[in-house]
Amino acid sequence: MAIEVLSRTSKGVERRLQISVSPDRVADARERATRRVAQQVRLPGFRPGKAPAAVIRKKFATEIQQEALDALMREAYQSVIETEHLEPVTQPHAHDVKYAEGEALTFELHCEVKPVLELARLAGFRVTRPAPKVTDAMVDEQIAHLRDQRAAWTPIDEKPREGDMVTALLGIAAEDGVVAEGKEYRLVIGGGQAIAAVEEVMMDLQAGTTVERVVRWPNDFPDEAQRGKSKTVRVTMKEVKRKSLPALDDALARELGDFDSLEALTKAVREDLEAAAVREADGAVRGALMDEILSANAFDVPPSWVRSLIGAYAEAYQVPEGEREKFAGEFAQMAERQVRRDLVVETIATREKLAATEKDVDDKVAEMAAKRGADAGQVYTTLQKAGRLREIERGITEDRVFGWLLSRSTVEQA
Numbered sequence: 001m002a003i004e005v006l007s008r009t010s011k012g013v014e015r016r017l018q019i020s021v022s023p024d025r026v027a028d029a030r031e032r033a034t035r036r037v038a039q040q041v042r043l044p045g046f047r048p049g050k051a052p053a054a055v056i057r058k059k060f061a062t063e064i065q066q067e068a069l070d071a072l073m074r075e076a077y078q079s080v081i082e083t084e085h086l087e088p089v090t091q092p093h094a095h096d097v098k099y100a101e102g103e104a105l106t107f108e109l110h111c112e113v114k115p116v117l118e119l120a121r122l123a124g125f126r127v128t129r130p131a132p133k134v135t136d137a138m139v140d141e142q143i144a145h146l147r148d149q150r151a152a153w154t155p156i157d158e159k160p161r162e163g164d165m166v167t168a169l170l171g172i173a174a175e176d177g178v179v180a181e182g183k184e185y186r187l188v189i190g191g192g193q194a195i196a197a198v199e200e201v202m203m204d205l206q207a208g209t210t211v212e213r214v215v216r217w218p219n220d221f222p223d224e225a226q227r228g229k230s231k232t233v234r235v236t237m238k239e240v241k242r243k244s245l246p247a248l249d250d251a252l253a254r255e256l257g258d259f260d261s262l263e264a265l266t267k268a269v270r271e272d273l274e275a276a277a278v279r280e281a282d283g284a285v286r287g288a289l290m291d292e293i294l295s296a297n298a299f300d301v302p303p304s305w306v307r308s309l310i311g312a313y314a315e316a317y318q319v320p321e322g323e324r325e326k327f328a329g330e331f332a333q334m335a336e337r338q339v340r341r342d343l344v345v346e347t348i349a350t351r352e353k354l355a356a357t358e359k360d361v362d363d364k365v366a367e368m369a370a371k372r373g374a375d376a377g378q379v380y381t382t383l384q385k386a387g388r389l390r391e392i393e394r395g396i397t398e399d400r401v402f403g404w405l406l407s408r409s410t411v412e413q414a
Contacts, residue, residue, distance in 0.1 A: 003079045006106075012300035013112050015086065019076050021105040026072060033068040065099075072105055080109065087114040090304045112302040117347045121296040123408035127288040130414045132277035139270050146256055146269075147248060153241040159206050160240045162190035166202055167239040170194075173232040179212065182236055195221070198233060205237035285411060286402050290341050293405070301339045309335045348401050356396035364392055 002025040009016040038056045057064060073094060081088065092111035099105050153165055160166050166189060169182030187193035189203060197215040205211060216230045246252050253265035310328050313335070319327045349355040365383060369376040383389050 003076050005080060005084065008084075013089075013115050013302045015109075015111055015113055017080060017084065017109045019080060019107055019109055021072050021076050023102060023104050026068070026099075026103070026105050029068040029072045029075075030064060033064045033071065036067065037064055069097075069099055069105070073107070076105075076107075077109065086111070088112065089114050089302045112304055115299050115301060115343065117297070117299050117343060119293075119297050119344065119347060119351075122293060122348070122405060125289060125292040125296075125409040126412065127285055127292065127409065128412050128414050129285045130281050132274065132281045134270060134273045134277055138273055139266060142269050142273060143248070143266065146265075147245055147252060148243075150252065150255060151243045151245050153243055155207070156240050156242045157206060158240060158242075160189050160203055160237075163243060164189050165241040165243070166237065168202055168205075169234075169236040169238065170198065171234040177232065179232055179234045182234060184238070198235070201233065201235050202237065205235060207237050207239050210234065210236040285406070289402070289405055289409060290344065292409075293344060294337070294340055297344075299340075299343070301336060301343065305339045306332065306336045309338060345398055345401050348404065349397050352401075352404060354397060354400040354404060356393045356400070360396050361389060361393050364396060365389075 002022045004020045004022075006018040006020050008018075034056055037060050041056070041060065043055065043059070077092060080086070088111040090112045092109050094107045094109055097105075097107040156164075165186065167184065167186045170185055171179045171182040173179045185194070189199055194202075195215070195218055197218075201211060201213050201215065212232055212234045214230050215233045217226045217228060219227050221227045246255075248262065250261045253259040253262045256265060257268075259265040259268065307328075310331050313331060314324050314327055317327075362380070365380045366376045369379040372379065380389075383392065
């Protein structure tokens with residue numbers, strides 16, 4: 001055989017294959033490479049493509065060898081993937097390559113493959129659905145939050161207290177003791193935006209005043225190098241503002257939306273919280289059921305997928321480069337569970353033909369447009385530009401998969 005798999009080793013989703021390419025196939029590849037090089041290069045005294053093969057082989061031996069090797073590796077890889085029925089999820093790597101004149105090409109191919117899930121048990125589980133609960137206190141808290149968003153900030157000629165907003169110039173001494181030029185900050189006292197000791201300095205100042213004071217950095221400061229250090233800081237207070245809340249009345253309700261009265265606003269807030277509580281309870285049931293399924297059906301997952309997901313979350317959370325290793329360690333278990341969950345959903349969707357179709361997505365977009373009183377085509381275009389159509393497709397598929405799973409298990413109400 002021109003291309004032969006000499007040995008196979010499997011460990012989880014990792015595959016190691018010892019591959020051999022016959023000497024004849026290697027010689028053919030070198031001849032092809034020689035002809036290609038001859039057509040591309042120019043040699044004094046010879047027309048393009050007319051230089052003797054022996055001259056080409058001697059002068060461009062390295063280029064010919066590398067081109068032939070690259071071609072052989074590609075051919076061998078494609079052949080092995082087909083004959084071994086592999087579905088790689090990572091770029092394969094070649095190791096221990098042996099490639100000499102007149103001999104077979106041998107190398108070991110490493111790759112991760114997509115796992116095959118048997119999912120032998122998907123029914124007969126018992127999970128508890130938490131009871132959605134919305135209290136008057138929760139409604140009051142949400143209305144207070146909405147009211148706070150409409151608060152007015154008014155300048156005052158007083159020292160700030162907790163809850164006041166300040167605009168101040170803050171300069172911090174360098175290692176040589178020289179206080180740097182102040183940088184402007186706007187923050188709410190007591191909001192945790194500055195260390196407590198700096199806030200204490202600010203609370204001693206009215207607008208237009210400046211003070212220098214030695215401040216000690218806390219022992220739990222995020223930058224370990226700065227923990228416990230004492231530095232001189234210069235604070236110049238530029239402005240102090242105090243918040244005043246609007247009256248809790250029908251006028252506020254009309255300002256917050258299409259509500260005729262405070263009673264209508266309160267009713268809408270309660271309904272929103274109740275809908276959110278139902279979604280949270282549904283999510284808890286899905287999570288509990290998935291935990292049962294994952295416990296009952298063991299399978300391997302590609303480590304590269306877990307690493308990729310960790311990297312994506314690190315980017316999304318803007319984790320600093322120096323903290324990524326720690327983040328990866330803390331997030332690894334959660335990331336692996338997410339990969340397992342996605343594989344289970346994908347496998348069931350394919351096996352039971354539950355995956356969303358283009359028509360399903362179109363119908364969902366039309367439904368969304370109708371609720372907004374908007375044109376379906378415009379909504380579709382907006383979602384497409386925002387890259388959200390895939391999210392809608394995945395949501396439809398997941399709803400179907402979990403509906404299918406829940407119908408085969410028992411859900412008890414808490």
